Amino acid sequence: xxxxxxxxxxxxxxxxxxxxxxxxxxxxxxxxxxxxxxxxxxxxxxxxxxxxxxxxxxxxxxxxxxxxxxxxxxxxxxxxxxxxxxxxxxxxxxxxxxxxxxxxxxxxxxxxxxxxxxxxxxxxxxxxxxxxxxxxxxxxxxxxxxxxxxxxxxxxxxxxxxxxxxxxxxxxxxxxxxxxxxxxxxxxxxxxxxxxxxxxxxxxxxxxxxxxxxxxxxxxxxxxxxxxxxxxxxxxxxxxxxxxxxxxxxxxxxxxxxxxxxxxxxxxxxxxxxxxxxxxxxxxxxxxxxxxxxxxxxxxxxxxxxxxxxxxxxxxxxxxxxxxxxxxxxxxxxxxxxxxxxxxxxxxxxxxxxxxxxxxxxxxxxxxxxxxxxxxxxxxxxxxxxxxxxxxxxxxxxxxxxxxxxxxxxxxxxxxxxxxxxxxxxxxxxxxxxxxxxxxxxxxxxxxxxxxxxxxxxxxxxxxxxxxxxxxxxxxxxxxxxxx
Ligand code: HEM
Numbered sequence: 001x002x003x004x005x006x007x008x009x010x011x012x013x014x015x016x017x018x019x020x021x022x023x024x025x026x027x028x029x030x031x032x033x034x035x036x037x038x039x040x041x042x043x044x045x046x047x048x049x050x051x052x053x054x055x056x057x058x059x060x061x062x063x064x065x066x067x068x069x070x071x072x073x074x075x076x077x078x079x080x081x082x083x084x085x086x087x088x089x090x091x092x093x094x095x096x097x098x099x100x101x102x103x104x105x106x107x108x109x110x111x112x113x114x115x116x117x118x119x120x121x122x123x124x125x126x127x128x129x130x131x132x133x134x135x136x137x138x139x140x141x142x143x144x145x146x147x148x149x150x151x152x153x154x155x156x157x158x159x160x161x162x163x164x165x166x167x168x169x170x171x172x173x174x175x176x177x178x179x180x181x182x183x184x185x186x187x188x189x190x191x192x193x194x195x196x197x198x199x200x201x202x203x204x205x206x207x208x209x210x211x212x213x214x215x216x217x218x219x220x221x222x223x224x225x226x227x228x229x230x231x232x233x234x235x236x237x238x239x240x241x242x243x244x245x246x247x248x249x250x251x252x253x254x255x256x257x258x259x260x261x262x263x264x265x266x267x268x269x270x271x272x273x274x275x276x277x278x279x280x281x282x283x284x285x286x287x288x289x290x291x292x293x294x295x296x297x298x299x300x301x302x303x304x305x306x307x308x309x310x311x312x313x314x315x316x317x318x319x320x321x322x323x324x325x326x327x328x329x330x331x332x333x334x335x336x337x338x339x340x341x342x343x344x345x346x347x348x349x350x351x352x353x354x355x356x357x358x359x360x361x362x363x364x365x366x367x368x369x370x371x372x373x374x375x376x377x378x379x380x381x382x383x384x385x386x387x388x389x390x391x392x393x394x395x396x397x398x399x400x401x402x403x404x405x406x407x408x409x410x411x412x413x414x415x416x417x418x419x420x421x422x423x424x425x426x427x428x429x430x431x432x433x434x435x436x437x438x439x440x441x442x443x444x445x446x447x448x449x450x451x452x453x454x455x456x457x458x459x460x461x462x463x464x465x466x467x468x469x470x471x472x473x474x475x476x477x478x479x480x481x482x483x484x
Pocket of ligand 1: 351
């Protein structure tokens, strides 16, 4: 047992993967230091110190960080059939709840593949067209909120736009996903329950013990027993009610839940788990992306002016209307959103894979390292997006870089806010549709400028795998409709 465990702890060295020394931390690896630092900051430090392929141990569990474009391409695209598993930082997940084990991301590969092909049906062009009226109606409600906040468009006011986007996103998922209206903005308990889900960390005693001895099934069972939460979260209850009501009403709806029911998924827990998954996967990512983009446009007046000029031409060609079906024509707005997702990718540490075979990585005929099978490889998305070796002035907001026709061939792997390959974000088309539609509608009527509480350097909240604004996104908002 000792020899096996000792060999595990020497794995990275044997594979020529650099990282911090574990000589004096043979049991815990770098777990203590790792738990004290936000994941993104820790990973950035590792890459700075040890290069674009490096690794560390959380307990006896090795994690390999990859910011090298050729190796990332091999893992996510070239050999994607070997790297289909998405391992968790904590085996079994931070929250080892039996319902959560039925979520798409927690299923073994064959079941994941089957469920992914069912859930993907929700994002076809036909389905997006079907939900467009609901999305437009919710954007109109958001516009009404801004109208009220600006005293019927008569005053310029300082506004925190982030909670308004959070409400929009929550309503969008509720209505397009489950045909229900949830009173989200006044429900602090529901907000706290979602917040908690994203902020769970691997610091409980039993989780730490399991990470030190990951092979022990007895310890895993003990962890499940002791970490069992006594109260279901409010989001869990909401999803349980949504599923039960639909099953009892036997009424057909045109939404995500119906797609699961039509595919003969009749396990209530699986329906509930994957309803929760949609709330969790879409809520933070969409609302944070909208807020980050608005922040960047607030502090970069020139870019906002260019977006509005493009919108002005577009509105002239479209009889003064924003048309969802041709929203992708707004190329500069698209570049602004891309640049915002580069600087602030809302999913920071979620792109991980593990392989079924060892892989010997060579460059120009020279041995670089071995990526051992079954070990967690994490694509260092945030660090790739900020790599000074790849991007000119990576901390500056330059939307034009995404319009450059002569982009390097590594661009499509160094820039991947939605991931790549078979495990790429399933909601990519939904996000690509909602983000420009909401932003174009708002910016066609209002301008946003710096106010007393605008942070030039936005404070960020780093959670387990996501990144959001910490205190909000403040701007001075003025009613200034584009006249055409
Ligand atoms: C700006 C918005 C969004 C961003 C930046 C984003 C980002 C990501 C990333 C980076 C991944 C991991 C991809 C990989 O491993 O290669 C992912 C996975 C996922 N996303 Fe998104 N996402 C967004 C919106 C959404 C929406 C709107 C939904 C659902 C309606 C969604 C559902 C999912 C699901 C279910 C997965 C797991 C897929 C799997 O394991 O097969 N996401 N997302």
